[in-house]
Amino acid sequence: MGIVLELSDNKSVKRIFVRALFSFVSFSLYAQLSSTQPVSDVSRCPALIAGLWRGSDRYIYFDGGENAVDTSFPLSIVLKEYYGWYYDRVAEPSSVSSERSREKNAAQSSSAEQIFVTYENLLNADYENCGAWDLIVKYPGEKESVHIPVAVIGNRLYLDFAIHDSDDDNFFGFYKRTGNVNGITISVPKKEKELDCLYFVDGDAEKALEELKTAKKQGNRKQLPYVPVSNRMLSFYGATGAGGEDEAGAESEKQENTPVFAYHLRYWKTDMEYQPDALVSFTPASGETYFIHKHLVAGDELYTSATGRRKEVRNMNKAEADVITDYELGETEAGRVLLVAFGEPYLVRDEGELFKLIEEANKRRKPEGKPLFEQSKLDYHIDVIDIIEQYNPTIQEFKQKGGRSYLK
Secondary structure, eight states: OHHHHHHHHHHHHHHHHHHHHHHHHHHHHHHHHHHHSOOOTTTSOOTTTOEEEEOSSEEEEEOOSTTOBTTBEEEEEEEEHHHHTEEEEEEOOHHHHHHSOOOOSSSSOSSOBOOEEEEEESSSSOOSSEEEEEEEEEOTTOSSOEEEEEEEETTEEESSEEEEOSSOSSSOEEEEEOOOBSOOOSSOOOBOSEEEEEEEEEOOHHHHHHHHHHHHHHTOOSSOOOOBOOGGGGHHHHHHHOOSHHHHHHHHHHHHHSOEEEEEEEEEEOOSOOOTTOEEEEOOTTOOOEEEESEEEETTEEEESSOTTOOBOSOEEEOOGGGSSSEEEEEOTTOOEEEEEESSOSEEEOOSOHHHHHHHHHHOOOOOOOOSSOOOOOOOOHHHHHHHHHTOHHHHHHHHTTOOOTTO
8 A cells, every 4th residue: 555655656746847847948948939039020010100200309219129128119219409409319228328328418318218119000900101000108117008199191190190980981981089199208198188089971062051051040059060171171082083184073073062071079088987889879950860989999098979878979060171171191002091180290200310310410509699789880980089189188188197098
């Protein structure tokens, strides 16, 4: 009996030893792979974002993977301090700081900030000329990551944009405002408390005009009928179907016969439970009812368009033409509109080399300012005054007593 127990114990010991050895080998291999394995293509910084970008008050360099740590990518930020006369290397990878010495002065700290970013695709697919991503930024000293949604169209990066959230292959449908921050900064940026979404529909121009007249007669200011948006909003026809003169003429005629109408739909921050499938409706003066999602997620913030259990949008206004004339469309090659960016881009792509730009900028010397007082334009005629002194007995007597002329 004792022998059986001894054999059993030996088997148990062997089993434990084998498991421990397997765990140790597995852990060693995992540690080695995690420290040496390159970043996978799935998690790599998007090609449309990677590289150098220039803004009015900063340069931002999105690391394409050369200094990545696991799936996190460092962010380099250079601020144009002192009204653009000095370029301050505020944030950069530690490897860059060790290779290039940092100046010690009032603007630049001895050690740079370490900011890391991971990227989440907001369009669920990669496109050649445009895209939208959620930058999940880890700031030093912050426990939680910060979400900064951005959109890229060509060589321009926008913070104010809306994603086309509709099955409509054309331009029409719902555009959910997704950009909710005001900058890519070295500290946590402020987030918008409200988002203004847009819903575009086509309509009958004559019918809209009649409804507008009726509303004015009735004094109905609470809900005006839809009105045509600026003709620039129709440029998507030309953008998606640009071709020869005949096609251009056909598209021009289509624009005249197919007006576009828009509605502003207000969303505001909420702490209610997120319901991804909940829908609410709005019915403008045209009489047709449209449905949109009750909740909207921008970054890590939740917004709602209706209070409590309401099934209707709380705030809806017609879109003024001058509000949506400054925009840019992000499209697929097939002509489907993916997103709309509003206003001027926050950053534009720069093909230069960051450190060369810094060195050249910091070599400059600010020119001397204008004198406090302008130079006098009076002509004293000093030679004439000297002649007058020679024949003035009072001055000559003064000089004989030891006085000095102010001219000498």
